[in-house]
Amino acid sequence: MMPKIAIQYVTYWSEEARADIDACMQSLQDLNYDRDRVCLIVVDNPSPSGTARAYLEKPWLHDAHIPKMHLIDSPVNDGFSGGHNRAYEHARTWGAEYLYLLNQDARVDPHVLNAAIAYATQHPQEAIVQSLIVSEQDHTHVDSYGNVLHYLGFGYQDPDLVSGRPHFYGSGAGLLVRVDALDHIGGLFETSYFMYHEDVDLAWRARLGGYGVGVAHDSIVYHRYEFSRSITKFYWMERNRWVTQLTHLAWPTFWLILPMALFMELGTLLFALKGGWLKTKGQVYTYFLQPASWRWIMARRKHVQAVRVVTDAELLRCMAPTIEAQQTASWLLDVIVNSVLAAYYQFLLFVIRR
Numbered sequence: 130m131m132p133k134i135a136i137q138y139v140t141y142w143s144e145e146a147r148a149d150i151d152a153c154m155q156s157l158q159d160l161n162y163d164r165d166r167v168c169l170i171v172v173d174n175p176s177p178s179g180t181a182r183a184y185l186e187k188p189w190l191h192d193a194h195i196p197k198m199h200l201i202d203s204p205v206n207d208g209f210s211g212g213h214n215r216a217y218e219h220a221r222t223w224g225a226e227y228l229y230l231l232n233q234d235a236r237v238d239p240h241v242l243n244a245a246i247a248y249a250t251q252h253p254q255e256a257i258v259q260s261l262i263v264s265e266q267d268h269t270h271v272d273s274y275g276n277v278l279h280y281l282g283f284g285y286q287d288p289d290l291v292s293g294r295p296h297f298y299g300s301g302a303g304l305l306v307r308v309d310a311l312d313h314i315g316g317l318f319e320t321s322y323f324m325y326h327e328d329v330d331l332a333w334r335a336r337l338g339g340y341g342v343g344v345a346h347d348s349i350v351y352h353r354y355e356f357s358r359s360i361t362k363f364y365w366m367e368r369n370r371w372v373t374q375l376t377h378l379a380w381p382t383f384w385l386i387l388p389m390a391l392f393m394e395l396g397t398l399l400f401a402l403k404g405g406w407l408k409t410k411g412q413v414y415t416y417f418l419q420p421a422s423w424r425w426i427m428a429r430r431k432h433v434q435a436v437r438v439v440t441d442a443e444l445l446r447c448m449a450p451t452i453e454a455q456q457t458a459s460w461l462l463d464v465i466v467n468s469v470l471a472a473y474y475q476f477l478l479f480v481i482r483r
Contacts, residue, residue: 131162134227134242134305135220136169136196139212140181141233147184149234149353156236156351158194161243169196170219172212174203199223208323209301217317225308228317231350232302236265238349245305248345256310256340257332258348259299262286265353272354273300275344276328280448280474281390282370284329295447298332299342303350306331314338314436319429325362326369333377336444338436360406367397367413376430382441382481389473396466442481450474 136157140150157169173181182202190198201215213230220228227249229242238244241260249258262273273286275296287294311317314334318327332342374383374390401410416422451467451474 131166132226132246133224134162134167134229134246135216135223135225136167136229136231136242137172137213137216137220138169138231139172139174139209139216139233140185141174141206142176142181142184143178146181146233150181150184150189152236152353153231153233154189154192154195156238157196158192159239160196160237160241161239162196164196167196167242168220168223168225169198170201170216170223171198172201172203172215174206174208174212176206207320210318210322210324210327211320213301214316214318214320217311221308227308228304228306230301230304230306232352234265234353235302236351237303238351241303241348241350242305244348245345248343248348249305249307252341252343254339254341255343256307256314256335257299257342258305259342259344260303260305260348260350261344261346262300262302262350262352262354265351268351272352273302274346275342276300277449277453278329278333278447279452279470280386280445280450280477281393281452281470282326282329282374283452284326285453294449294453296342296344297336297447297449298329299344301328302352302354303348304328305345305348310335310338310340314340315432321425322369322372323365325365326373330369330373330377333373333444334433334436336447337377337433337439339438360409363401363404363406364409364412367410368416371413371417372426372429375426376433379434379437379441382445382477385477385480389470392469393466442478445474445477445481 171185185200190200199219201219203212203215217228245258245260259275261271264270264272271288273288275287276284276298277287277294278284278297319330322330335342398410401407450471
């Protein structure tokens with residue numbers, strides 16, 4: 130019998146969202162999976178434009194061609210991470226053995242779940258399995274064969290199958306997650322992350338707990354990805370990157386990495402100045418100056434470290450020595466900074482051997 134899968138889908142309403150929701154729901158009509166073993170849990174996060182409920186109810190809530198929909202109204206917008214945590218609570222009640230996380234602006238191939246489950250069955254130690262993320266705008270272009278994490282906490286998609294860069298975490302655009310593994314690693318997402326880096330946190334906890342993270346190339350999701358120009362995203366990206374480093378690394382490793390992290394902090398300040406989000410970067414520093422933030426960080430650290438059965442020496446080998454994200458590409462980074470980063474990475478591997 131096929132395992133029970135809860136597809137989790139978080140909506141955030143706007144006029145532009147209508148086309149994304151329709152595209153996703155239409156793709157789910159053709160889903161090739163036992164309909165008695167799959168459900169669709171939609172969490173509707175409120176937005177300044179209202180909610181998606183009225184639109185979802187009319188054409189989709191009772192559509193017999195898509196998996197049975199459970200529509201949950203969120204009283205507040207607590208982001209991608211909070212929305213999926215609400216869905217996860219419902220998925221457990223329903224008896225899901227796996228979650229399948231899906232972005233609002235994504236649509237699926239009919240065999241997406243069968244292929245992901247086949248891969249997960251063949252790789253039982255991999256608790257998280259990313260689908261192949263293909264560009265909706267150009268179906269010949271793969272957005273992600275898996276996501277790369279630099280040892281300073283910068284994450285980026287790897288669009289190159291033969292790059293040799295290590296795959297560390299899966300993209301929440303299309304992600305299969307084993308529910309029983311979540312019981313061992315402290316749950317799905319940390320709600321306070323709101324958005325960005327919650328997928329890094331999840332994969333890192335899984336790896337700390339001895340699980341692997343894989344990619345099912347035959348499980349395909351088409352993602353209408355556009356790099357957001359909103360300055361707000363930089364707050365969450367930078368805040369959550371530092372929070373994750375502080376909570377997931379062993380203290381000796383953190384102190385060894387800190388000199389290079391501070392060196393790169395100068396680079397992010399220059400990047401912020403050039404990009405017009407220097408004030409937002411200052412808000413990140415303000416967050417870390419608050420005692421309440423450190424109380425939460427230390428409590429979170431205790432929670433994360435309780436999962437650990439794997440050393441940082443092992444995890445560092447799953448991380449990248451250089452930063453090669455397209456959004457940050459520059460001559461200075463590619464030629465000079467990455468050379469320094471790579472040399473420091475070799476130093477870390479030499480020093481942290483256990």
